[in-house]
Amino acid sequence: MQELSGKTAVITGAASGIGLAMAHRFGDAGMNLVLGDVESDALDIATTELSDAGHEVAAMQLDVRDLDGIRAFEAFARESFGNVHVLCNNAGVGAGGPVSDPDNLDLWKWTIDINLWGVIYGCKVFMTGMLEHGEEAHIVNTASMAGHLSAPMMGPYNISKYGVVALSETMAKEALMMGTKIGVSVLCPAFVATGIATSDRNLPENIKAAHGRDAPDEASSGTQSAIEQLVAAGIPAADVAEAVHHAVVNDEFWILTHDDAKAAVTERARQIVDGVNPPLTGFV
Numbered sequence: 001m002q003e004l005s006g007k008t009a010v011i012t013g014a015a016s017g018i019g020l021a022m023a024h025r026f027g028d029a030g031m032n033l034v035l036g037d038v039e040s041d042a043l044d045i046a047t048t049e050l051s052d053a054g055h056e057v058a059a060m061q062l063d064v065r066d067l068d069g070i071r072a073f074e075a076f077a078r079e080s081f082g083n084v085h086v087l088c089n090n091a092g093v094g095a096g097g098p099v100s101d102p103d104n105l106d107l108w109k110w111t112i113d114i115n116l117w118g119v120i121y122g123c124k125v126f127m128t129g130m131l132e133h134g135e136e137a138h139i140v141n142t143a144s145m146a147g148h149l150s151a152p153m154m155g156p157y158n159i160s161k162y163g164v165v166a167l168s169e170t171m172a173k174e175a176l177m178m179g180t181k182i183g184v185s186v187l188c189p190a191f192v193a194t195g196i197a198t199s200d201r202n203l204p205e206n207i208k209a210a211h212g213r214d215a216p217d218e219a220s221s222g223t224q225s226a227i228e229q230l231v232a233a234g235i236p237a238a239d240v241a242e243a244v245h246h247a248v249v250n251d252e253f254w255i256l257t258h259d260d261a262k263a264a265v266t267e268r269a270r271q272i273v274d275g276v277n278p279p280l281t282g283f284v
């Protein structure tokens with residue numbers, strides 16, 4: 001989809017991090033922007049920032065776990081700017097916990113509902129309008145290197161991101177099979193300096209309380225600060241947004257933003273075909 005100017009991009013999780021950076025990049029390309037995010041205050045700030053930068057912006061508070069909310073968001077996008085051409089299903093949260101813990105199902109469900117079901121809902125709801133208008137369109141689904149490599153203690157996150165990779169590959173093949181004009185990309189970064197390490201800010205209060213996340217002990221505070229440091233050392237979100245823009249313009253499916261992580265993907269594929277059991281290495 002080479003010409004973006006005057007067309008419309010819809011971005012979920014647009015109030016922070018990668019989503020906000022994508023909004024800036026697509027705005028710079030002359031696109032109208034439709035932003036969705038669960039955090040209304042941050043969304044207001046992002047909207048002002050993007051408007052001040054000279055972009056055409058419409059924003060709506062949205063919880064991507066809510067199918068009716070996504071339908072209303074799609075209608076809002078069309079009412080704001082007409083046909084939607086680029087959709088970035090990007091809203092996501094980071095949460096983990098061991099598979100062996102029988103009491104963290106609520107955390108698992110929250111993560112998978114946002115990271116996977118939110119993306120499924122977005123694709124299903126927006127594709128209908130894209131097929132109807134028949135113009136060139138492109139969907140970018142945010143997965144992660146966690147959609148290729150299975151780090152321990154990150155079960156729900158890994159599952160959600162593998163799901164997003166599988167969904168996106170399926171969509172790309174169906175687009176070929178059906179001859180549609182909807183391009184597909186899947187974004188798979190390793191660490192990016194964003195707010196992901198503090199995803200708990202959006203955790204429902206009852207789940208927070210059930211897991212002591214409202215009053216963390218010394219051990220969990222230590223783990224939290226280690227995660228925050230890893231994320232803070234990640235690449236800038238603007239670099240990821242640049243790669244996403246490049247992929248949309250050049251119709252590239254895979255967006256792997258971290259060259260140093262690619263060897264682990266190759267190694268995992270080799271282990272699968274060679275029948276090597278999963279080692280405690282090879283994740284980022």
Ligand SMILES: NC(=O)c1ccc[n+]([C@@H]2O[C@H](COP(=O)([O-])OP(=O)(O)OC[C@H]3O[C@@H](n4cnc5c(N)ncnc54)[C@H](O)[C@@H]3O)[C@@H](O)[C@H]2O)c1
Pocket residue numbers: 012013014015016017018019036037038039042062063064065090091092093094114115142143144145188189190191192193194195196197198199202231234
């Ligand atoms: N930062 C990284 O290291 C990294 C690496 C790989 C993939 N990702 C993925 O990138 C995406 C964006 O995350 P980020 O790193 O920019 O983090 P971020 O926390 O800065 O931004 C995520 C945004 O999603 C919003 N959000 C959370 N739950 C929502 C919901 N239910 N409905 C709507 N919006 C919701 C948040 O309010 C926030 O604005 C996520 O899907 C994440 O999994 C991030």
